[in-house]
Amino acid sequence: MKTLFVGAGSMAYALLNGALEAKVLEKESVFVTNRSNGQLLTEVTNHFGVNGVHDHLPSHEPFDVIILAMKPKDFHGATPAVKRFLTSDTLIISVLAGISIKQIREALAFNGAVARAMPNTSASVGRSATAVTCNGSLSEKQREWTMKFFSSVGLAVEVPEEQMDLITAVSGSGPAYIYYVAEIIEKAAVDLGLHSELAKALIKETISGASVMLEKSGLEAEILRKNVTSPGGTTEAGISVLEQYGVSEAFTHCVDAAKNRSQEMGKELRLNRVK
Numbered sequence: 034m035k036t037l038f039v040g041a042g043s044m045a046y047a048l049l050n051g052a053l054e055a056k057v058l059e060k061e062s063v064f065v066t067n068r069s070n071g072q073l074l075t076e077v078t079n080h081f082g083v084n085g086v087h088d089h090l091p092s093h094e095p096f097d098v099i100i101l102a103m104k105p106k107d108f109h110g111a112t113p114a115v116k117r118f119l120t121s122d123t124l125i126i127s128v129l130a131g132i133s134i135k136q137i138r139e140a141l142a143f144n145g146a147v148a149r150a151m152p153n154t155s156a157s158v159g160r161s162a163t164a165v166t167c168n169g170s171l172s173e174k175q176r177e178w179t180m181k182f183f184s185s186v187g188l189a190v191e192v193p194e195e196q197m198d199l200i201t202a203v204s205g206s207g208p209a210y211i212y213y214v215a216e217i218i219e220k221a222a223v224d225l226g227l228h229s230e231l232a233k234a235l236i237k238e239t240i241s242g243a244s245v246m247l248e249k250s251g252l253e254a255e256i257l258r259k260n261v262t263s264p265g266g267t268t269e270a271g272i273s274v275l276e277q278y279g280v281s282e283a284f285t286h287c288v289d290a291a292k293n294r295s296q297e298m299g300k301e302l303r304l305n306r307v308k
């Protein structure tokens with residue numbers, strides 16, 4: 034499939050890395066464009082051996098797939114470029130947080146196929162958790178390709194579009210919550226006396242091991258946690274402090290705030306358009 038990535042940032046990089054490695058995309062058929070950062074575009078295209086689209090590509094160059102991978106606020110600015118490469122048979126795949134299929138259709142004056150997905154940056158190591166909505170007039174072949182594309186970078190599940198804002202808050206942003214916890218524990222370990230390199234190594238393997246346990250043990254997180262928590266022991270002492278500080282409640286608010294922000298970004302796009 035001849036594919037154009039509009040945007041050459043973290044998400045495009047992660048998807049390219051996974052999909053080229055899995056050979057769902059062939060580098061000769063992949064084109065990448067961005068707005069102004071020529072150096073980054075050259076770095077990305079050289080790294081993957083794919084084609085960079087600067088202004089010289091003829092405007093009638095047709096693409097089977099166009100992947101929207103710019104920031105949501107930059108979507109309207111990118112629409113003229115996207116329209117140049119769009120035909121009625123093109124499949125558009127958007128990974129933009131908060132922007133609905135309807136909004137994409139309207140902005141591009143496009144009645145063809147639009148899929149909306151929410152991957153995460155672990156796509157670059159083939160471990161994304163991606164939610165996909167294929168209800169925007171995709172043919173069966175386009176739906177199958179879309180699922181194959183996202184399956185090549187990890188778990189891919191189809192969901193109704195109404196769940197996308199919440200899913201964005203859970204698994205789109207999710208890796209950042211885990212990195213945040215890693216940073217905090219590392220800081221605590223260093224503040225309390227461990228050497229930074231040792232703390233980093235121990236925390237990395239602890240998170241990685243816990244993740245494999247979640248995946249392979251067949252046990253729920255709650256049971257795994259209880260298995261670590263000896264009555265009257267160290268873990269119980271630690272977790273009771275997390276409870277005392279309202280960490281569980283903080284995470285509920287965290288996911289809710291991220292979901293609300295996703296909804297707001299969709300509204301902001303509408304407001305920017307009427308300005």
Ligand SMILES: NC(=O)C1=CN([C@@H]2O[C@H](COP(=O)(O)OP(=O)(O)OC[C@H]3O[C@@H](n4cnc5c(N)ncnc54)[C@H](OP(=O)(O)O)[C@@H]3O)[C@@H](O)[C@H]2O)C=CC1
Nearest residue numbers: 040041042043044067068069070103105107110111129130
């Ligand atoms: N990062 C993440 O973890 C995730 C991000 N997403 C979504 O992916 C999208 C991209 O995010 P991310 O990769 O982090 O963003 P980045 O800021 O890393 O990259 C954005 C890219 O879009 C390009 N761009 C901006 N405007 C235009 C334009 N008018 N025409 C062409 N290219 C343009 C930028 O080019 P230039 O540098 O030249 O300005 C840049 O290459 C967002 O919509 C986000 O919601 C979804 C899931 C997870």
Ligand SMILES: O=C(O)[C@@H]1CCC=N1
Nearest residue numbers: 130201204205206207
């Ligand atoms: O922070 C963001 O808006 C994007 C969407 C999900 C992850 N990163």
